[in-house]
Amino acid sequence: MRGATRRSVAADQGAGFVGLTLIAVLTAALLLPGIIAARSFYNAGQTSEVEPALPPLSSVDGIALIGLFSVVLHLLYAVGLKVALMIPTPDFLAWVPLADPYAPMGARHADLNAALSVLLGLAGLCVLALPIGNLTGQLMMRLDDKTIFYGSMAEILAKTGSDQDFVVAYVLTKIEHDGRLVGYEGTVVSLLRNADRFPAKVILKDASIFYLTMSDEGPIRRETKGTIDWIALAADEWSNIAFKVFKVEDDPVELPAASTASDHQPSPAA
Secondary structure, three states, rough: HHHHHHHHHHHHHHHHHHHHHHHHHHHHHHHHHHHHOOOOOHHHOOOOEEOOOOOOOHHHHHHHHHHHHHHHHHHHHHHHHHHHHHOOOOOOHHOOOOOOOEEEEEEEEOOOOHHHHHHHHHHHHHHHHHHHHHHHHHHHHHHOOOOOHHHHHHHHOOOOOOEEEEEEEEEEEEEOOOOEEEEEEEEEEEEOOOOOOOOEEEEEEEEEEEEEEEEEEEEEEEEEEEEEEEEEEHHHHEEEEEEEEOOOOOOOOOOOOOOHHHHHOOOOOO
């Protein structure tokens, strides 16, 4: 009798563990569209030089952003399902289950159709997340609120991305030679930032090397010959880094004055 009771308790505990596992998996799956939308949102601020920096999922900002996107997406999808149920299903689609990711919430038992319905619904939510996140990001960019994308460096990084703009970085490394610090100056090809949106890695093209000596009158810079085609530097390799955006402007070309008909009239004979 005691053995049967113990087996019953163990079975109940096992069923409870499986139930909690399924709930955790379903919760994570329902949050996936919010994560995709957040990624698409930050991609709206990506330029040819600057990579998007997403807040970590464990941070308050990351949880709030993903949670907000998830609620909006599920609300839109639930309204779409409500509308879809009012439309008669064509005969050639009768065998396809409804793309309903919320089917397990009201199902008494799982079957293949329910699983397919959940997977199709999750796929639909993920597809919907891409344009929703990107459109929201584009709207934020148009509202000139770029700090959410670039952080404290928004004033300079927001100017990048145009074919007529390029960013030059001045990297002062921790390498010291004969009392002089080694630095690099080059065009930024890629700038990676950490979760705090501070520079973490930079890739420079056509980088020149210079030496910096500190004196009583201030820093003295000495140039070296030659350039490096490509160089990648991480934050733990430099002591300081600075950026400057250059804009290429075409010089206006003054065209010759257009000739008029009177200019070509023959002069009267003397």
